[in-house]
Amino acid sequence: MAVILDGKATAARVKTQVAEEVALLKTKGVAVGLAVVIVGDDPASRVYVNNKKKDCEAVGIHSEEFTMPAATTQEELVTLIKTLNSRSDINGILVQLPLPKPLDEKSVINTIAVEKDVDAFHPVNVGRIMIGDFDFLPCTPAGIMELIDVSGVAVEGKECVVIGRSNIVGKPMAMLLLHRNGTVTVCHSRTKNLKEITLRADILVAAVGRPQFVTEDMVKPGAVVIDVGMDRLPDGKLCGDVDYDAVSKKAGYITPVPGGVGPMTRAMLLKNTIKAAKLQNNID
Numbered sequence: 001m002a003v004i005l006d007g008k009a010t011a012a013r014v015k016t017q018v019a020e021e022v023a024l025l026k027t028k029g030v031a032v033g034l035a036v037v038i039v040g041d042d043p044a045s046r047v048y049v050n051n052k053k054k055d056c057e058a059v060g061i062h063s064e065e066f067t068m069p070a071a072t073t074q075e076e077l078v079t080l081i082k083t084l085n086s087r088s089d090i091n092g093i094l095v096q097l098p099l100p101k102p103l104d105e106k107s108v109i110n111t112i113a114v115e116k117d118v119d120a121f122h123p124v125n126v127g128r129i130m131i132g133d134f135d136f137l138p139c140t141p142a143g144i145m146e147l148i149d150v151s152g153v154a155v156e157g158k159e160c161v162v163i164g165r166s167n168i169v170g171k172p173m174a175m176l177l178l179h180r181n182g183t184v185t186v187c188h189s190r191t192k193n194l195k196e197i198t199l200r201a202d203i204l205v206a207a208v209g210r211p212q213f214v215t216e217d218m219v220k221p222g223a224v225v226i227d228v229g230m231d232r233l234p235d236g237k238l239c240g241d242v243d244y245d246a247v248s249k250k251a252g253y254i255t256p257v258p259g260g261v262g263p264m265t266r267a268m269l270l271k272n273t274i275k276a277a278k279l280q281n282n283i284d
């Protein structure tokens, strides 16, 4: 049976460290602040934003929510972000995606000050990840790297396979594994002979968005299997991209859903916000 990589417990440890750092920063006169912008009334976005606020509260980060109607114009949203960019009490700015149509996400993200971009979605931060000279990492891949570290398996020299090439998960994930000297293959919907490739993986990251897509016959015995998916079975039950029951009998390490990557993603946002506050106040 695979060792479970417990995202909840790991995230709790990260949060304890963050809370300590927040307290330390307070003694230096720095109160850490995060602005969370939500446009429209998408129920999933509402849940994510509420969770982020709760997480901030738990570690002593001041969070301010800006709720805007779905009919908000591009100009109104950009004006708000520019105001937040200029506020010294706001260290991080997060715009909950997706934005309702016809708002242009790209130009909204481009407006966020690079040093306050705690999601690491701004093209400058994306480029800095590419060259390995970054301040912020996108929260999901960063959280996954911490979970791989918990396994104790060194990435260097390993065959790493990432299924999915989205800008927020697959691509940055591949880059982080490459920075750690993994031999990385990125698969996507046009990949031929997927199983042949995944069977080589010492570290397999599934970010597909399809319930139980990765089956036991696609996994190398003893592999580290990271399940990013947040999917629903026909009966509405939450599950991941990996057929957990079968794969956990073959893998060496596996992340559960829920309780794996999800809590780590949330914890990494807090870490990035601390980093932003330190950078903006010239604190190491």
Ligand code: NAP
Pocket (backbone or CB within 6 Å): 140, 163, 164, 165, 166, 167, 168, 169, 170, 187, 188, 189, 190, 191, 194, 207, 208, 209, 210, 228, 229, 230, 231, 261, 262, 263, 265, 266
């Ligand atoms: P996405 O933007 O929809 O990307 C999915 C990727 O999977 C695409 O690159 C797509 O290939 C690839 N794909 C689809 N069908 C495939 C197939 N049959 N074979 C191989 N590759 C295939 O999704 P995402 O934003 O990366 O998210 C992926 C999953 O992770 C979703 O379930 C999402 O909810 C979840 N997620 C979880 C967290 C968390 O914190 N736990 C965070 C973010 C996302 P093409 O590029 O060719 O279309």
